[in-house]
Amino acid sequence: MxxxxxxxxxxxxxxxxxxxxxxxxxxxxxxxxxxxxxxxxxxxxxxxxxxxxxxxxxxxxxxxxxxxxxxxxxLAGAAMAGLDIVREAHPVLESLAERTRETVNLGVISGDSVVYIDQVTGTRSVVAVSWIGRRTPLHCTSNGKVLLAFEPREDRERHLAEPLERLAERTIVDPAVLRTQLDEVVRTGYAQTIEELEEGLNAVAAPVRQADGRVVAATSVSGPAFRMRGIDLPRMARFAMEAADAISHRLGYVERARNVG
Amino acid sequence: MxxxxxxxxxxxxxxxxxxxxxxxxxxxxxxxxxxxxxxxxxxxxxxxxxxxxxxxxxxxxxxxxxxxxxxxxxLAGAAMAGLDIVREAHPVLESLAERTRETVNLGVISGDSVVYIDQVTGTRSVVAVSWIGRRTPLHCTSNGKVLLAFEPREDRERHLAEPLERLAERTIVDPAVLRTQLDEVVRTGYAQTIEELEEGLNAVAAPVRQADGRVVAATSVSGPAFRMRGIDLPRMARFAMEAADAISHRLGYVERARNVG
DNA sequence: CTCGGGAGTTGCACGGTGCGCGACGAAGAC
DNA sequence: GTCTTCGTCGCGCACCGTGCAACTCCCGAG
CATH class of the missing domain: 1.10.10.10 (Winged helix-like DNA-binding domain superfamily/Winged helix DNA-binding domain)
Structure with a gap:
């Protein structure tokens, strides 16, 4: 069924x-x-x-x-052009990359993966491999965690019900642990991954909302663990959230009173 | 038929x-x-x-x-990842953009249009609209002229047989004129368009060859007519050709004796 | 050289399946 | 209220896509 x-x-x-x-x-x-x-x-x-x-x-x-x-x-170009989100988001992503000097991605959910629809590489990155169009799992990327956290409950549970593939030593494979983290994502407004996708790669991400308030995308900042240490992540997350809010604003979302203290 | x-x-x-x-x-x-x-x-x-x-x-x-x-x-991401051309070309495109300080595109032929598979925007460009995935006609873009010029004779004639749509005042709509230009493209090794796609936009492009010598892509440099004047185009074309040759080299193409004096 | 095997294409006949039709419920416009 | 337009769902027939098999190439082994 x-x-x-x-x-x-x-x-x-x-x-x-x-x-x-x-x-x-x-x-x-x-x-x-x-x-x-x-x-x-x-x-x-x-x-x-x-x-x-x-x-x-x-x-x-x-x-x-x-x-x-x-x-x-x-066709994909048309698909991306159809959505004005890329157009609206790009300049914001650029300034985010400039501020953080790390790689910035814009991801959406498609089926059971994250698909990256735009990317700006930080000035410090050595290798400039394009991730646009690449797909990664939901449970071990910061983008994915954000998108998962703000999904309707039924979709979220359906995704959690499937086995969580281990891609690195620190990948979270216990649905209960992940569920706790997702709740915290909703509470704090950002997600982080610490070497969960691949060894030595950390990232933070924040939700982008369209006019009706639905979370449709996530912006992430990712970099090597030696530059983005655990202690740096909250600061990076703040940048990501500011950028995400700016994009949301451009998409017509007006912030209403949320349950944030 | x-x-x-x-x-x-x-x-x-x-x-x-x-x-x-x-x-x-x-x-x-x-x-x-x-x-x-x-x-x-x-x-x-x-x-x-x-x-x-x-x-x-x-x-x-x-x-x-x-x-x-x-x-x-x-799917498109997989399509582009499958071809190593983007991966090989990207750093070359970046240095080309840096040298020319204009927007640089990598285009391939698909059906009867040019599809852009990578782009680097020059530092001087104001607006950063992504052309990746966009399609434009063959007859009024520099990329298109290059790809058309190096097509097998039958394909080239089939494309020339179809009506050439006028997109700007200076668009070439006479097949005979275009044919003459294409012959010159083969001779000189680069193509140019002067406000043929849209008013105030000039461009030059050069062919990229894969290992077997076939032309599979074109690199272009495009910019506003006031910065890229007619007199500047040959110099820009030289840069584009150098970049295109560098990419061809990375793809395994070794230059053999050509009919260039 | 011949022979064998695997890849890809084409003609043919049959059976399943995707097609148009029409009915139905829902959501506006007036 | 009526009338229209939209999208979905059953139904039965025709037709189209399927599998089979034969065919041609192209390698590589012997």
């Missing part, structure tokens, strides 16, 4: 699954894809052929395998 | 069309989508329901219309 709802157009659903499989594998051949989709390779062949025709897939000219196409980038 | 090839899974094809329509319109209701797809609204309802279930679409909680979902951003 969890994927029984909604429409059930078999081939469309299969097409999406195919895209996700290819996204995960990097590139895939027809037979291999058919095997993973559990369909005949002829069916897989027709499917990828259709998707490639529309630019969502491309076939490598040398090894003839399929990979994701730039048509997806085009 | 132009969309007859390839697979023809009706509902998959319709799904992609639906995504493109919604991308163009911003957001769409079920009936409206059904009308544009020329199907019964019940069919459209099932289609969007399936797509929304998989995160490619999301429905606005207030007006119940559908818009593109962040699942697309996730």
């Amino acid at each position: 969890r994927d029984e709802d909604g429409g059930n157009l078999r081939s469309v659903r299969r097409a999406v699954t195919a895209l996700e499989l290819i996204a995960e594998a990097g590139e895939l051949g027809v037979s291999e894809l058919g095997r993973r989709l559990d369909v005949h390779k002829a069916t897989a062949s027709r499917l990828v052929s259709t998707l490639a025709e529309r630019g969502l897939l491309e076939r490598d000219p040398v090894n003839e395998r399929y990979r994701l196409g730039f048509g997806l980038v085009r | 132009r969309d007859e090839d390839g697979g023809n899974l009706r509902s998959v094809r319709r799904a992609v069309t639906a995504l493109e329509l919604i991308a163009e319109a911003g957001e769409l209701g079920v009936s409206e989508l059904g009308r544009r797809l020329d199907v019964h609204k019940a069919t459209a309802s099932r289609l969007v329901s399936t797509l929304a279930e998989r995160g490619l679409l999301e429905r606005d909680p207030v007006n119940e219309r559908y818009r593109l979902g962040f699942g697309l951003v996730r």
Whole structure:
């Protein structure tokens, strides 16, 4: 009773699954894809052929395998342009990066992961790997904790019910511990992760609200543990919260009396 | 005989069309989508329901219309990560932006448009609108001219056969004129546009080659006409070409004897 | 060289499935 | 109140997508 709802157009659903499989594998051949989709390779062949025709897939000219196409980038660009949140948030993120001199991300929830829709790298960062479009779990990122904390109760519990994958030594895998932390996130207005996603990486995040008050995104500041020590996090969190509030304000959210002392 | 090839899974094809329509319109209701797809609204309802279930679409909680979902951003991120071109190109683009102090883009061809897959904004730019994922026509952008110029002859002619839309007063709409320019692009190694995309915007671009010598992307430098005057363009083009060559080198391309004097 | 195996595509026939139709409930406009 | 528009849901038929198998390439082994 969890994927029984909604429409059930078999081939469309299969097409999406195919895209996700290819996204995960990097590139895939027809037979291999058919095997993973559990369909005949002829069916897989027709499917990828259709998707490639529309630019969502491309076939490598040398090894003839399929990979994701730039048509997806085009659609994603439209998806991000459609939401004015990126447009409104970007300058704020830039000043946040300048103030903290660390990497700043804007993340939203999509399914059971965080998706980063904008990023500004701090002047001090050495490597400038783009995280835009990358997905990470909800339970071990600061963005994810914020988004989880402000979800409606039922969604939150559904996410907590699933097993929490351990990605680092300090990843929180006990739902009870996480639940306590989430309550504190709601209370304090920010979340932190201390080497929970990967060793040596700390982060803080704060919620961004749209006009109706719903939390739709989170801004995070992340950096190496030696620069962002535990004692620095509350100060960084303050910056993140100020930035998040500024973005919320630009989105039309007016702060009403909240239960903050 | 132009969309007859390839697979023809009706509902998959319709799904992609639906995504493109919604991308163009911003957001769409079920009936409206059904009308544009020329199907019964019940069919459209099932289609969007399936797509929304998989995160490619999301429905606005207030007006119940559908818009593109962040699942697309996730897929696009994987698409870009799959290609190492962005990873290799980014630092080069940064130094190019620093040298020219203008906005730098990396574009690839997708269907009949240019899609920008990375961007670094120059220190002088006032507005920092992200073009990543945006699509622009081939015939009136410097990136597009480069990509067009180095296409296989048949693809190039097919693109030239289609009507060239006028987007600005100085947009080139005569295929013959454009063809002459493209030949010159191949000869000189760079392309330029002078207020052809929009009034007051100039740009130059140079080709990026992958290991087998094929041109897969173009780097461009663009800026307002008062800073990038016609007389400045050759100098800017030299910078763009140096950057493009550096990226090509990182992608494994070794320069062979070309027909350059 | 031949032979075997795996990958990808195409024609064909059948059965399942996605289609349009119409009905229904809900939410405005007036 | 009526009337319209929207979105969803059953239903039955036609049609389309599926699996099968045959085919062509392309490697690599022997």
